[in-house]
Amino acid sequence: MTSTAHRRHPVPQAAGVCAAALLLLGACSSSASDADPGTGSPAKPSGTVTVFAAASLQESFTALGKRFEKEHPGTEVSFSFGGSDSLAAGITGGAPADVFAAASPRTMKVVTDKGDAVGTPVTFVRNQLEIATLPGNPDRITSLKDLTRPGVKVVLCAKEVPCGAAAQKALHSGGLTLTPVSYEQDVKGALTKVELKEADAAVVYRTDVKAAGAKVEGVEFPESAKAVNDYPIALLRNASNPTAAKAFIALVRSAQGQKVLAEAGFLKP
Template identity: 70%
Template sequence: MTRSARRTRRTLQAAGVGAVALLTLSACSSSDDSSSSGSDSSASASSSPKLSGTVTVFAAASLKESFTALGKAFEEAHPGAKVTFNFGGSDTLAASITGGAPADVFASASPKTMKIVTDAGGASGTPATFVRNQLEIATLPGNPDKVASLRDLTKSGLKVVLCDKTVPCGAAAQKALDASGLKLTPVSYEEDVKAALNKVVLKEADAAVVYKTDVKAAGDKVEGVDFPESAGAVNDYPITLLKDSENADTAKAFIALVQSAEGQKVLTEAGFLKP
């Protein structure tokens, strides 16, 4: 394991332990505020020591490392509960939910893909933005092609991969390219950000436009290159309880953990931006 990977692992583990401590402490306390808001209600749900059963979370692929760590912390704090995940492209996940796939929570990488679910009446309440994410160019280790800008990706002979335009990372990349007046023909469009990054990791592509969080999670398998146009294509990530959830109390508790100080610590340490 590389030094960078070890640091990332330690950070997630430490934050996960902190999340467990937060939830355990909450379980031993009670609220004296009778005028709690909706978010306070969610937080109180997370403090219940009786939470149990399985919570199925459909989440954007870029959340895989962070949500996996939070899921483990949640299960340790609530031994009777289990969190299962379905990670993938947000558009595919939204289509599955509206098609009747059983799920309790949806965390999308863009408001547009979340709207697919809300327009179909699949959300319980109003989705809340919990983090944001910014694009970065992933190159081969050492950046042998000397990619220093978004324009460099248009060089002849350079094999570049993008996320499909229907998924948030692809839509954001296209927005940045359009704003720059650049035309880029990738060697492939991938179904989600992890698939796009993996093309570079496997050396099947020279570069990919992905999220900063994915570059960070990959450690020394890729090298990240910032580009200023990414500031105009930042994605908001909304999360919601789903209307057909069969385990709403436990699902609300998981959402509360994601939105808590400890949950936000895990996410920001992974490279996400605060909402």
Template identity: 70%
Template sequence: MTRSVRGTRRPSRTSRTLRVTGAGAAALLALSACSSSSDAHTDSAADSAGSSSSASAEVSGQVTVFAAASLKESFTALGETFEKQHPGTRVTFNFAGSDSLAASITSGAPADVFASASPKTMATVTDAGAAAGTPSTFVRNQLQIATLPGNPDKISSLKDLTASGLKVVLCDRTVPCGAAAQKALEGGGLELTPVSYEQDVKAALTKVELKEADAAVVYRTDVKAAGDKVAGVDFPESAEAVNDYPITLLKESPNADAGKAFIELVKSAEGQKELTEAGFRTP
């Protein structure tokens, strides 16, 4: 009897081809997955590096700040802090009377930030559409009488400034410190004719420092900054003439990112500490 031996059938060429093709496809899929993962990792790393690079490049270059003269000392210090916090930046200031700064901005002077000594002068800029957004008050300031060292004329009130023979200097009425002084005088029912009207508060204070005037109505921050060059006298009418200081990024800012960063520093705890130590009041 003949037995039929049934062995393992050899796979056909087609079957072998299918299996090889399947294996190849699996290998390709695996390679593709690895490649995709690698590409994704590379892209992620590139995005991360790009993001990091973008962040570091976000604040760089020159920042131009137009600021009221009374902010000179505190803003100069904050400018140095800003440059340390953001290597590669440089802060340039233009300190002057707020009214003249506002006029320059509306005439097209290039600047990133404007810090005014009164809402009225800031309104000149906002009304002209030159501000980017709504300005915000970052500090307040109050008037004080600056006298010669030791107060030899024994000035103790705003009324004392009306005494005959006393040389008194005021800021121009168009400047915030001058407008505030006029408001205080009117509040006290007083009239005063100064020997001169100065274009900003620093100029008024300098007259006393040089002994060209016996007294000047300025901000308490300026009296404090002058140290022993002058003496300060408080007067109650000043409470009715406190100035709010608004700050804003300008619409045509050449360096908006850096301008925003400077404003953030001014409003930060560190910035507020610098300003209050200079004699400013918090809003």
């Protein structure tokens, strides 16, 4: 979809006005990139903002997207959810996006190393692993070690995906080796295998277990504390709608946004 961003063109009088304000108030509060050229006041978000976000953010970001559209009439938030590594590859390959929210600093680094992010990404939440089992936990799985028992069909996220890298770190911290029946490209794919009863258990995020409700049962394990993932968010260099992008990031980091994320099971940054 095509979006229209508000952009401010240089105004000759702007420097003088800003200098006067600096003398009287000690600062110039307006930003050239975020000001309406007609009034000089902060530009209002409009048009479509495209957000690339880790699959584990789907439920909470969808809710925040609806809130954003309600607070800013005339805007639309378009999401692309998936494995952070795939999203990062898309961004560095030229896929059009305004905001990137990754499930690990490592995948965000792929984007920043290519110069495709503006400024320094900010961690806005953290997430911890949990074991998702079939409802009622028929295999009586109570620990990470139980997943190594013969006959237990376990699914993991691919090792290059943040949830997969975290699972490997947790297994290593417990001195455990696990051969899954499959590696999935994102956390939702791993969880779906359990929901469809194609696997007995999966190592996913606690937020995904919570979002699944009665479809699965969650089992906490101490090794997960050794593999907590930080989630960074950033404005992208080639954003077509930077004004709306900045406003969406501000909502995610606001008290309202943090409340929605906390209710989904995310940890404070």
